Amino acid sequence: MSDDKVQIGLGQDADNALKALVDQGIFPNEGVGYKFGVAYALSLGTTPEEVEIIGNKTKFAVAGLDPDGRLSILITTFLPDSDRPYWAAEKLADWGLRDLARRLAAHEDLAEIMEQAVL
Amino acid sequence: MSLELISLTLRNFGPYYGESHLEFAAPGEHPLTLVYGENTLGKTQMFNALRWSLYGTWNGARGAQPTATELENRFNRRAHREGEDEMSVTLRFSANGKNYDLHRSASGFATGAARQAADLRIDSDAIAANRIPAEIGNLLHPQIADFFLFDGELLERFFERLRTTDQRREIRNSIDRVLGVPALQRAYDDIAEMTTTAGLAAAKSMKAGNERTRVQAEYKRLSSNSISIQKDLTGLHASLGRVKLDLATKSEELRSVDALKEDAKQLEHLEARLADLKKDDEAGKIALQGLLTDGWFSVALKGVSAALTRTKTELEDAQAQREVHDALQLKVRTLEARIHGGSCEACGQVLPPPDATVYADLETTRSELAALGNAVDMLSIIERERQLQKVFDDRTVKLYRERVNSLHRARLGRTETQREIDDINVRLAEHSAPAIRSLAAVVESLKQQLEDHGNKIELRSLDFQGVQADLAKLATKLGRLPSVDPKPAALSAFYGYLADAFDNSIQEYRNSVREAVQADVTDQFKRLIRDPQAYGEVKIGADFDMQLLDPHGRERQTSEGGRQLLALAFIGALKRVAVRGGPVILDSPLGRLDKEHRSNVLRTWIPQLGSQASLFVQSGELTEQEAASIVGDIVGAEYRLVRPDRDPENVVIERIGRAS
Incomplete structure (x- = not known):
């Protein structure tokens, strides 16, 4: 894990989606939304390898985004073989936020999405 | 009206014994x-006789009447001695074409209570004594x-009297009298009295x-007042009509919106509720955000939960393996203790000596222990479980749902409230609550105005009746x-x-006379x-x-x-300038004049x-000679006073001739 990323970001679409979700009041800030996107992607069995980020834009320092390490724990829980959880986080967040925006735009509500994820 | 002296007759007056006569x-x-x-010799006594005859006193023309003693002193002593009891002066004169015969007498000397009397006849007609x-x-x-x-004495004092205020006032009154001012004043008084009478x-x-x-003016004033009141009443009735109309309109309008009053109240309540719901909605949003802040990973519960289950199972397996391992190790140590002589680890009792099975059992147990392998690292499993617990969250999704549902319900309520508000607003349409309240206030005001107008009309109607x-x-x-006669007023004004x-x-006359006298005095004085x-x-x-002034206007x-x-x-x-002429x-x-000035007086003044x-x-x-020389041409009569028998009580008036 020594070569994991210390600064992570999003592709343009995912960034736009994150901003919109924050603007809609779903998330209190972009950091929570970013981490939720990772958790959401993991819950749906998404793997980083299948995600391609277009126009990556750095947004967070890892130390600031995940001071308690929960993001890293969550990723390694779902991806025990991953030795670069923050690299994976960037991919997962990108996919998760874009998908979440899509579904919300399709008039699904977040509570239902969350319930479906945990069933 | 000029008085002309004719004659003077003295009888037993002063030094004049018996009857003495003089014709002017x-x-x-x-x-x-x-x-x-x-x-x-009796010049002054003759002079006094003249005064007494005219005014009843010789103590100056305005002096007091002589007392009995003074009369007695004036009574000729010779006549008195001879038993006479009367002295008299008779002055004859004419004025205004009438002959006056004035006889002044005193008698009663014998009794010591002399009294004087007067008798005046005008053209022989006797005049009452009190009218004389x-x-x-x-x-x-x-x-x-x-x-x-x-006389000379009066002449000497004359100038001094003019310089004394009181005396000057007396002289001024006398001057006024000479000038006829009192007559004018009396005429003025008469006119004033006529004015008063006419007034x-x-x-x-x-x-x-x-x-x-006054009554006409009052009638006019009241008529004007009546018209004014009528105008007021007309205005008040018109105003009352307008107020009634306004009141009817506004009352109808108010009745139509009475029902809306409740709506207005409800609207206020709903608007307050809506505001509260908006606050709740905002709070709900923040709470949802808070749930995601703390439980962003809850969405991965399924995977975490599965991992946690697996870890727990792994830990239970490891625990079980550890227990077997520990039991085998204890058995090995116990068997080895029996072989080597020792006591039980658990109870401390000395173990019995080994038998044959002990060794076999030891071998078997060692084999089993070897087959079991090393004990599993439980700590790493426990640590992993602890890490998983950090991202395990089975509450947030439920809470989020509950909160979302609650928020939805609140939003439904908010929507319902808004709908109710919209409905009410539709009903209220143009009638906002403040407008309705304002309308009610207008109606109350109009009612008050109606009452006020009624009161005013009632009062003014009473005024009108009173004026009528x-x-x-x-x-x-x-x-x-009665009708008015204008003549008395015109006469009074006239x-x-x-x-x-x-x-x-009178004032102008007095001033003009004074100016004339001033000019004449100056001229006369300079002549003398x-x-x-x-x-x-x-x-x-x-x-x-x-004031006597020098040529430069300074007093001299x-x-x-x-x-x-x-x-x-x-x-x-x-x-x-006197209005009444008369003798001097x-x-x-x-006596005080030198010869030149005496001559001047006689030549120019007389x-x-x-x-x-x-x-x-x-x-x-x-002297008689000087008189003949100086004024001989104007002398009409000359007399000389003589005492024929040197008796001072017997002076005779002797006529000495007439100049041509």
Whole structure:
């Protein structure tokens, strides 16, 4: 894990989606939304390898985004073989936020999405 | 109206024993009567006799009536001794074409209670005794006697009297009398009285007129007041109508929106509720955000939960393996202790010596232990479980759902509330709650106005009725009042105007006469004085105070003789402007004058008097020869007082001839 990323970001679409979700009041800030996107992607069995980020834009320092390490724990829980959880986080967040925006735009509500994820 | 002396008859008066008679020179070319007499011969007594005959006193024309003693002292002693009991003076004169016979007498000397009496006949008609002073006063008032009957002593004091305020006032009154001012004043008083009388008549006449005018004015005022009240009432009724109309309209409008009043109240309640719901919604949003802040990983619960389950199972397996391993190890140690002699680890009892099975059992157990392998690292499993617990969250999704549901319900309620608000707003349409409240206030105000107008109309109606009643009374009163006669008022105004004009004329007359006297005195004085160039003019003030000025207008002093000349000039001037002519009788007037000035007086002053003049002189003043030389041409009669028997109580008036 020594070569994991210390600064992570999003592709343009995912960034736009994150901003919109924050603007809609779903998330209190972009950091929570970013981490939720990772958790959401993991819950749906998404793997980083299948995600391609277009126009990556750095947004967070890892130390600031995940001071308690929960993001890293969550990723390694779902991806025990991953030795670069923050690299994976960037991919997962990108996919998760874009998908979440899509579904919300399709008039699904977040509570239902969350319930479906945990069933 | 000129008085002309005719004769003087003395009987037992002073030194004149028995009857003495003197006839005055008649006015005209020879008006001067000269009576020569040395001192104590009786000139002054004759002069006093004249005064007494006219005024009943010889103590100055305005002096007190003589007492009995004074009468007795004046009574000729010789006659008294001979038993006579009466003295008298008879003065005959004419005035206004009538002959006057004035007889003054005193009697009762024998009893020591002498009394005087007077008898006046005008053209033989006897005048009542109490009317005699008035008759004489009309012809030669006592106040003006000083200017017509005066002696040297009066002449000497004349100038001094003019310088004393009280005396000057007395002289001024006398001057006024000479000038006829009192007559004018009496005329003015008469006119004023006529004015008063006419005024009273006019007032009586005008009283009715004034009353009519007053009533008419009051009627006019009340009529105007009535019209004003009618206008007020008309205005008030019109205003009342407008208020009623407004009230009906507004009341109808208010009734139609009465139902909306409740809506308005409900609207306020709903709007408050909506505001609360909005706050709750905002709070709900924040709570949801808070749930995601703390439980962003809850969405991965499924995977985490599975991992956690697996880890727990792994830990249980490891625990079980550890327990087996530990039991095998304990068994090995126990078996080895039996073999080597030892005690039990658990209870401490000495173990029995080994038997054959012990060794076999030890071998088997060792084999099993070896087959079991090393003990699993439980700590790493426990640590992993602990890590998983950090991201395990089975509450947030449920709470989020509950909160979302709650928020949805709240939003439904908010939507419902908004819908109700919208419905109410539709009903209220243009009637906002403030507008409705304002409308209600307008209605209340209109009701108050209606009441106020009613009260005003009631009050003004009462006023109107009162004024109408008063007008009716005044109309009746006017009908009963008599018409007005304008003549008394016109007469009163005319007399009033006349009185004012007369009063002004008197003042103007007094001023013009004073100016004339001033000019005449100056002229006379300069004629009499030896050095006229040393004098400017004689200034006579409004109060007839006199100032002798030098040519430069400064006051100038003069000698005693000069003062007498000044007094003579003044008297002469008065004589010329006097309204009533009359004789001048002077008793020793020239004593203080030197020969030149005496000559001047006789030559210039006497002739200018213009009427009768009588001079009682002693030889020191004027001798018979001097008189013949100086005034011989104007002398009409000359007398000499003599004592035929040297008895001082027997003086005889001796006529010495008539000049041509």
